[in-house]
Amino acid sequence: xxxxxxxxxxxxxxxxxxxxxxxxxxxxxxxxxxxxxxxxxxxxxxxxxxxxxxxxxxxxxxxxxxxxxxxxxxxxxxxxxxxxxxxxxxxxxxxxxxxxxxxxxxxxxxxxxxxxxxxxxxxxxxxxxxxxxxxxxxxxxxxxxxxxxxxxxxxxxxxxxxxxxxxxxxxxxxxxxxxxxxxxxxxxxxxxxxxxxxxxxxxxxxxxxxxxxxxxxxxxxxxxxxxxxxxxxxxxxxxxxxxxxxxxxxxxxxxxxxxxxxxxxxxxxxxxxxxxxxxxxxxxxxxxxxxxxxxxxxxxxxxxxxxxxxxxxxxxxxxxxxxxxxxxxxxxxxxxxxxxxxxxxxxxxxxxxxxxxxxxxxxxxxxxxxxxxxxxxxxxxxxxxxxxxxxxxxxxxxxxxxxxxxxxxxxxxxxxxxxxxxxxxxxxxxxxxxx
Ligand SMILES: Cc1cc2nc3c(=O)[nH]c(=O)nc-3n(C[C@H](O)[C@H](O)[C@H](O)COP(=O)(O)OP(=O)(O)OC[C@H]3O[C@@H](n4cnc5c(N)ncnc54)[C@H](O)[C@@H]3O)c2cc1C
Numbered sequence: 001x002x003x004x005x006x007x008x009x010x011x012x013x014x015x016x017x018x019x020x021x022x023x024x025x026x027x028x029x030x031x032x033x034x035x036x037x038x039x040x041x042x043x044x045x046x047x048x049x050x051x052x053x054x055x056x057x058x059x060x061x062x063x064x065x066x067x068x069x070x071x072x073x074x075x076x077x078x079x080x081x082x083x084x085x086x087x088x089x090x091x092x093x094x095x096x097x098x099x100x101x102x103x104x105x106x107x108x109x110x111x112x113x114x115x116x117x118x119x120x121x122x123x124x125x126x127x128x129x130x131x132x133x134x135x136x137x138x139x140x141x142x143x144x145x146x147x148x149x150x151x152x153x154x155x156x157x158x159x160x161x162x163x164x165x166x167x168x169x170x171x172x173x174x175x176x177x178x179x180x181x182x183x184x185x186x187x188x189x190x191x192x193x194x195x196x197x198x199x200x201x202x203x204x205x206x207x208x209x210x211x212x213x214x215x216x217x218x219x220x221x222x223x224x225x226x227x228x229x230x231x232x233x234x235x236x237x238x239x240x241x242x243x244x245x246x247x248x249x250x251x252x253x254x255x256x257x258x259x260x261x262x263x264x265x266x267x268x269x270x271x272x273x274x275x276x277x278x279x280x281x282x283x284x285x286x287x288x289x290x291x292x293x294x295x296x297x298x299x300x301x302x303x304x305x306x307x308x309x310x311x312x313x314x315x316x317x318x319x320x321x322x323x324x325x326x327x328x329x330x331x332x333x334x335x336x337x338x339x340x341x342x343x344x345x346x347x348x349x350x351x352x353x354x355x356x357x358x359x360x361x362x363x364x365x366x367x368x369x370x371x372x373x374x375x376x377x378x379x380x381x382x383x384x385x386x387x388x389x390x391x392x393x394x395x396x397x398x399x400x401x402x403x404x405x406x407x408x409x410x411x412x413x414x415x416x417x418x419x420x421x422x423x424x425x426x427x428x429x430x431x432x433x434x435x
């Protein structure tokens with residue numbers, strides 16, 4: 001049993017010390033798939049994350065919209081890697097990277113690495129208006145999802161007691177800012193909740209009268225999809241009763257109020273689904289970053305001047321074969337994670353690094369029950385077929401057989417009964433299925 005003397009954090013290692021130490025920051029899609037891809041490598045892997053769970057972010061809006069519970073879309077990283085003998089997991093927050101010393105500064109210590117994979121992801125950005133954050137929460141973590149769920153359900157509960165028509169209308173007005181996949185998913189799910197799931201639950205108002213407004217600064221929703229799919233998504237949203245306002249950049253957000261120039265909306269619930277900022281760790285590497293804080297990386301996923309440091313996933317900025325920047329999606333992170341792991345094994349074997357090439361497996365967004373759009377390049381789908389493809393891909397990619405089974409049952413139940421499974425309002429909504 002050997003411990004690196006230079007690390008101040010105790011790390012029980014069962015591998016010989018001469019094996020290189022690979023530290024991975026982040027147990028999201030990029031970091032987790034990198035760790036798994038190193039399972040047969042002659043290295044010691046330490047995965048650091050400030051949370052103890054891997055989160056399946058594509059289904060986060062289902063937790064926010066009371067359709068799934070947190071435990072159904074998250075699994076402890078330690079549990080996922082339990083059979084991987086060369087890997088250890090540490091709950092730790094990295095505050096700074098010092099590539100010159102091959103050193104990580106943690107909130108409570110420091111560690112040293114031979115190879116480093118930085119996969120600390122991104123979060124939402126408020127276009128320089130951080131003061132909008134409390135009025136309009138974004139969706140990135142389980143805590144965010146539970147807070148959004150709490151606000152949405154509370155608005156309906158308060159509307160039941162409100163006698164003033166104008167105040168009740170404000171309580172029943174929900175504004176989603178940002179017409180990308182997350183905004184579209186949230187607006188569609190909100191409309192379904194109001195018009196179907198809650199239809200018979202209240203006595204003093206009709207939940208179907210709720211106003212759901214999707215606000216987008218650009219000319220259309222789902223801007224990264226081909227135009228026919230973007231238009232189909234808009235049609236489906238309108239069919240669900242969502243008011244879609246495009247070409248309407250938001251100029252001010254405050255509690256209960258959204259302004260788009262002279263246009264003012266009174267809304268008790270405002271949700272943020274626009275803008276991305278990379279993890280601040282990227283800026284500590286001392287190499288160039290783009291406006292969103294993403295690190296400009298070499299084609300082999302390393303940073304300039306440091307062949308032992310890889311940056312992957314949402315934190316990385318890399319141009320694809322089509323000349324456009326690779327998107328911040330799970331597949332990019334997963335493929336980069338596997339590629340970085342391969343390059344590290346090449347380096348140990350004395351082989352040169354291979355450049356990364358992204359294989360686009362398709363782009364999907366769901367709009368509501370039995371409605372989605374999917375772009376596979378060679379095939380474009382919309383409506384029920386696209387939704388079935390979306391369902392299949394998301395079930396198959398969930399980590400853990402139990403989660404897949406539970407989610408499938410929940411969805412089948414919701415599909416046939418129009419019911420949302422977890423309409424509970426709690427300050428500290430507990431995971432119903434903690435392991
Ligand atoms: C609501 C939502 C819906 C989405 N839907 C889709 C979709 O349908 N399809 C799709 O392909 N993509 C979707 N995405 C995007 C996709 O989830 C991301 O592209 C992907 O998660 C990026 O993976 P990553 O490993 O780079 O980062 P992440 O998965 O975000 O993981 C980063 C990890 O790093 C940890 N971390 C961060 N900072 C530190 C630190 N300082 N110290 C220690 N640990 C740290 C975090 O806790 C986290 O576990 C969605 C994203 C969101 C937010």
